[in-house]
Structure formats: structure tokens, C-alpha cells
Amino acid sequence: MRYETERTRRRGHADTATDTLARGLGIFSIALGIAEIAAPRPLARALGMKGQEGLIAGYGLREIATGVGILASKDPTPWIWGRVAGDGLDLATLATALEGDNPKKTNVGIAMAAVAGVTALDVYCAQTLSRESPHPLPPMQDYSDRTGFPRGVEQSRGAASDFEVPRDFRTPEALRPYTQPDLPQRPMPSM
Amino acid sequence: MKALVWHGTTDIRCDSVPDPQIEHPRDAIIKVTSCAICGSDLHLYDHFMPGMKSGDVMGHEMMGEVVDVGPETKGKLKVGDRIVVPFTIICGECEQCRRGNFSVCERTNRNGHIAAKAFGHATAGLFGYTHLTGGYQGGQAEYLRVPFADATHIKVPDGIPDEKLLFLGDIFPTGWQAAVQCDIQPTDTVAIWGAGPVGQMAIRSAILLGAKQVVVIDRVPERLAMAEAGGAITINFDEESVIERLNELTNGKGPEKCIDAVGMEAHAAGTVDAMYDRVKQATMMETDRPHVLREMAYVCRPAGTLSIPGVYGGLLDKIPFGAIMNKGLTIRTGQTHVNRWTDDLLRRIEEGQIDPSFVITHTVGLEEGPEMYKVFRDKQDGCIKVVLKP
Numbered sequence: 365m366r367y368e369t370e371r372t373r374r375r376g377h378a379d380t381a382t383d384t385l386a387r388g389l390g391i392f393s394i395a396l397g398i399a400e401i402a403a404p405r406p407l408a409r410a411l412g413m414k415g416q417e418g419l420i421a422g423y424g425l426r427e428i429a430t431g432v433g434i435l436a437s438k439d440p441t442p443w444i445w446g447r448v449a450g451d452g453l454d455l456a457t458l459a460t461a462l463e464g465d466n467p468k469k470t471n472v473g474i475a476m477a478a479v480a481g482v483t484a485l486d487v488y489c490a491q492t493l494s495r496e497s498p499h500p501l502p503p504m505q506d507y508s509d510r511t512g513f514p515r516g517v518e519q520s521r522g523a524a525s526d527f528e529v530p531r532d533f534r535t536p537e538a539l540r541p542y543t544q545p546d547l548p549q550r551p552m553p554s555m
Numbered sequence: 556m557k558a559l560v561w562h563g564t565t566d567i568r569c570d571s572v573p574d575p576q577i578e579h580p581r582d583a584i585i586k587v588t589s590c591a592i593c594g595s596d597l598h599l600y601d602h603f604m605p606g607m608k609s610g611d612v613m614g615h616e617m618m619g620e621v622v623d624v625g626p627e628t629k630g631k632l633k634v635g636d637r638i639v640v641p642f643t644i645i646c647g648e649c650e651q652c653r654r655g656n657f658s659v660c661e662r663t664n665r666n667g668h669i670a671a672k673a674f675g676h677a678t679a680g681l682f683g684y685t686h687l688t689g690g691y692q693g694g695q696a697e698y699l700r701v702p703f704a705d706a707t708h709i710k711v712p713d714g715i716p717d718e719k720l721l722f723l724g725d726i727f728p729t730g731w732q733a734a735v736q737c738d739i740q741p742t743d744t745v746a747i748w749g750a751g752p753v754g755q756m757a758i759r760s761a762i763l764l765g766a767k768q769v770v771v772i773d774r775v776p777e778r779l780a781m782a783e784a785g786g787a788i789t790i791n792f793d794e795e796s797v798i799e800r801l802n803e804l805t806n807g808k809g810p811e812k813c814i815d816a817v818g819m820e821a822h823a824a825g826t827v828d829a830m831y832d833r834v835k836q837a838t839m840m841e842t843d844r845p846h847v848l849r850e851m852a853y854v855c856r857p858a859g860t861l862s863i864p865g866v867y868g869g870l871l872d873k874i875p876f877g878a879i880m881n882k883g884l885t886i887r888t889g890q891t892h893v894n895r896w897t898d899d900l901l902r903r904i905e906e907g908q909i910d911p912s913f914v915i916t917h918t919v920g921l922e923e924g925p926e927m928y929k930v931f932r933d934k935q936d937g938c939i940k941v942v943l944k945p
Contacts, residue, residue: 381822381829488837505916505937507781512759512913517786522741522765523908527899530655535738539858539885 382492386440389447389489392482393431400424411475412468413461423457426450444490451483557945558612558696559924564602567613567925575692575700580627583704585638589717590617590694592924592941593642593725594751595818595866597932599685603819603842604868606669606685614695615642615682616725618717624704631705638708639724640694640701641893644680647706658890663703664689673869678890695924697945709897712905718912718942719904722756726940727900727911729864729891730756730816736862736887737812739764744805746770746854747787748847749816750778752940753864755914757814758785763908766812770804772797774822777937781914792823801854809856818865819843828873835872842869852878863888914940921945 401424404417433443461472513520560570598604618639649661660679667677683693711720745761750773761769771782774793790800823829823846835841852875916939927941
């Protein structure tokens with residue numbers, strides 16, 4: 365059975381893709397956090413927020429903690445909601461940089477648009493996860509005997525060969541497979 | 556009478572509504588003995604299909620006993636007859652019906668002018684499936700008015716349980732037509748996306764029609780297990796690359812025939828195009844999520860066929876038409892011409908070639924219907940097909 369592996373632990377749920385999205389957001393969170401801790405000065409300069417390097421590094425720590433929480437926990441839902449709250453904080457902080465005569469307002473606008481995009485993903489992911497049941501799934505139903513063929517699968521292969529495909533449903537002649545024996549094929553010339 | 560009534564997005568209730576009456580001489584009334592929730596009902600439940608109104612009765616898979624007939628059904632139907640009702644309402648007289656193209660009957664959609672605005676032309680009236688298709692009340696109810704009943708019915712014999720016959724009205728002929736559209740040859744590999752009820756019927760149909768191998772793509776273990784029981788090779792798209800595995804199974808040439816039994820609400824695991832569709836759909840810039848169509852066009856063998864029974868509703872983005880054109884693919888699609896196939900399929904059931912009841916996983920009363928919509932939508936409890944007993 366090719367389909368029973370570790371990754372099917374959330375089997376049966378319509379939105380297992382959300383797991384992948386949550387993991388992706390966790391990795392993104394850690395990467396962003398590292399960047400904020402490693403380079404607070406260039407970031408502050410690019411955003412016209414000189415003097416706030418400590419705050420940026422602090423936000424980096426928050427991002428890393430949230431990312432680790434998402435990746436390490438069995439249920440990432442509260443951590444993703446934590447990211448949503450953090451996004452709000454980021455947007456509010458960036459909004460303060462739009463005040464006054466900051467010459468880097470364009471950069472701040474671009475950063476706010478990027479944060480807003482990520483916020484939309486965070487909200488979608490958090491809402492989808494919140495809709496999922498926290499209860500463990502019941503054991504898998506056994507449908508291995510549901511053939512649908514009273515005479516068995518092998519006896520049923522081609523059993524409807526008496527069916528004549530209507531003219532308007534037939535494959536055009538030119539697209540049908542060749543019925544004549546395959547011609548011997550010469551080796552491909554080197555080009 | 557009791558009926559499952561649509562009130563809004565994910566809001567279906569079991570309400571008391573007025574009993575249906577004969578409104579036209581070609582009408583009949585049936586007492587519903589069995590009905591089912593269809594995968595396409597979920598598009599209404601999630602409100603991806605426009606055109607529903609609060610108070611509409613759901614359901615287009617039903618069968619029962621005729622309890623009243625209009626004067627113009629005489630000779631074709633009588634009280635006491637046991638019938639399965641096809642989901643497409645047909646007049647049996649227009650040019651399209653005479654050609655066997657029942658799902659595009661020219662006369663039964665009483666809101667044809669609305670459908671024509673959306674699609675260019677009207678298509679047939681459908682039971683319980685939006686006002687674009689006539690606004691007819693559906694059959695998840697104790698009684699149903701069948702318009703054009705002298706043509707819109709499949710007479711079935713006594714002595715065979717409802718469970719074996721009910722699906723003649725939709726999913727069995729839909730899976731069958733999907734396979735017939737492929738004009739399957741003994742050398743063909745048929746790849747089927749979606750192991751829901753229609754996908755399961757398409758698998759059995761492709762096996763009966765003699766495909767060399769049938770491959771099914773899904774990720775729900777119970778559905779894959781049921782597909783395997785029916786003779787299919789399975790691919791869990793959460794676990795492995797669909798493209799690589801299909802090429803591996805066909806010596807790198809791709810399947811000759813591809814069937815989309817998924818439609819507008821494809822769930823793909825973290826692929827870029829699936830995320831793109833999610834965002835566009837959420838911002839109302841795209842109506843459908845066509846991941847399966849893209850994958851089929853890419854992997855299908857040149858000069859192959861794409862058969863699309865999956866329901867699409869509107870405008871789709873980023874369809875690789877370059878691949879379709881340059882590989883010379885044939886696209887066949889459409890709602891099912893149910894009555895075109897049902898005499899033949901009923902014979903195959905009677906002869907024991909196939910028993911469509913294999914797909915039923917849940918049987919409940921009408922009152923439990925609203926809850927079962929959620930169970931079915933979320934694929935909980937191994938749910939593949941729900942039958943309701945009014």
C-alpha cells in the first residue's frame with residue numbers, strides 16, 4: 365500500500381496542505397528573525413528608522429521564537445495566531461516611520477505591503493487550522509473488499525467489450541493507436 | 556414534508572416545506588425512497604456556484620415511487636411505477652434531445668436567459684442546482700415534483716434494492732460517460748484524478764471497457780483503498796510526484812487518456828499553482844481552482860484525450876493551452892447525458908457485471924443530512940458516499 369506513510373497522520377482532512385503552509389511560515393519566520401538579528405543596522409537605515417536597531421533585533425528574537433514554536437509543536441495553531449499578532453505589531457511600528465520627514469517613506473511603504481501580504485497568508489492559515497478538529501481521527505475504514513464487481517476484478521476487465529462507442533464519442537481515426545505491427549526503428553542519427 | 560433546504564454558505568437545514576403539486580400536465584410526483592448527496596452538491600454547500608436562493612431544496616440524486624401523474628404523462632408513467640430520476644431534466648423532443656445530447660436540452664431550463672448570459676446558451680434544467688439551471692426544487696426531500704416526467708425518468712424493475720439502482724441517476728452514468736469520452740483502447744493507460752464517487756465509477760467503467768491499466772490520483776487513504784479494490788493503481792499526491800509516477804508507469808510517454816473527476820475545488824498539496832488559485836479565488840479574481848486541468852494537460856501523452864466530468868463554474872486562470880494545442884490533445888467534457896446510457900447500464904447491473912452500491916459508506920435519515928454534508932465535505936469518518944432515507 366503506497367499511500368500509508370508518516371505524513372498521512374492527518375489523513376482524511378480536506379486541508380492537509382495547510383500543514384505544509386504552516387511549516388513554510390515557520391521556516392520563513394526563523395529566516396526573517398535571523399536577518400533582523402544579524403543586520404539590524406542596514407535594515408534600520410533602509411527604513412529611515414535609525415536609533416531603533418535594538419527594537420528590530422528584539423523583533424527578530426520574537427520571529428525566531430514563533431518559528432521554532434510552529435515547527436516544534438504538535439499543534440501550530442496558537443503559534444500561527446501569534447504570528448498574526450506579530451504582523452500587527454510590525455505594521456504599527458512601520459506606520460510610525462511614515463510620520464514626519466522620513467526620506468525612506470517609499471521603502472517603508474514597500475515593507476508594509478510585503479508584511480500585509482504575509483499577514484493575509486498567516487490569517488488564512490490560522491483560520492483554516494482553527495476550523496480543524498483537535499480530536500484524533502477514528503481508525504481508517506477498511507474498503508479493501510469494495511470492488512464493485514460481483515465477479516471479481518480480473519473477470520471484469522473488458523467485460524463491457526460488447527459496448528459500441530457512439531459515433532460522436534469516437535476518437536478521430538488519425539488519433540487512434542496503430543494496429544499494424546511496429547516498424548523497426550533505425551538508431552537516432554547523431555546531430 | 557421534510558426537505559434539506561439551502562439557507563446560505565454551509566447552512567443547510569432539514570425544514571418543513573409545502574408538499575409539491577402537479578403544476579403542468581407533463582409533471583409527476585414521486586415519493587422519494589432513497590436520495591444521495593453528490594460531490595457537486597458541495598459546490599453549493601460551499602457556495603462556489605452562484606445562483607442559489609435561501610429556501611431552495613437541495614438534491615439531484617433520487618429515486619422513488621410515482622404517486623401522482625399529470626394527464627400528458629399517460630402511457631409513459633403511471634402511479635406505482637418505480638423510477639430513478641436523472642439529474643438532467645429533459646423534454647425528449649428538442650433537437651439536442653433527439654441527438655442524445657440530453658444535458659443541453661433546449662427547453663427544460665426555465666431560466667435559460669440567465670444561463671445564456673453566463674454561458675452563451677442555455678443548458679438543460681437540473682434538479683436542486685441553482686437558478687441558472689431552472690431553479691427546480693431538489694430531491695433531498697420526502698416528495699419531488701418531476702417536470703417533463705414522461706421523458707425525465709428511468710423505469711427500474713422491482714426486486715433490486717434501491718442501493719444498486721440509485722446511482723443510475725447521476726454518478727454511475729457520469730463515470731461511464733467520462734470513460735466513454737476516452738474511447739478506451741486495449742493499449743490505453745487511463746489516469747483518473749479524484750477517487751470520490753464519480754472517480755470510483757470512472758475506474759470501474761474503464762476496467763469494464765478494457766483499459767490496459769487504470770491509475771487513480773488522490774490523497775485520502777480510504778478512497779485510495781477503494782480505488783485499489785476496484786483494480787486501479789494508486790498515487791497519493793501528498794506522498795509522490797504525480798507527473799513522475801505517471802511517466803514511470805507509461806515508460807515516460809504519459810497516459811493516453813486523462814479524466815478529471817475533481818472539478819473546481821481541487822486541493823493540491825502546497826504546489827505553487829494551488830496557492831496562486833487560493834489567493835485569486837479568495838480575492839474573487841478567479842472562480843475555480845483548475846490544478847487538475849493543468850496537470851492533465853502537462854502529463855497527457857501527445858494526441859491523447861482529456862475527459863472532464865468534474866464540474867467547473869466560470870473563469871479559470873493559467874490553463875496551459877500551449878501544451879494542449881501543441882500536443883494535439885482532444886478535450887471532451889459536459890454534464891452527463893444520463894438517459895443516453897442508462898438502458899445499457901441497467902442491463903449490466905441486472906446481469907451482475909457491476910454493483911454500484913459498493914461506493915456507499917453512510918446511510919442515514921433525512922434529519923441527519925445537514926451534518927452529513929459537513930462529514931462528506933471534510934472527508935471525515937471515511938465518508939465517500941452518503942445515502943439519505945427520507
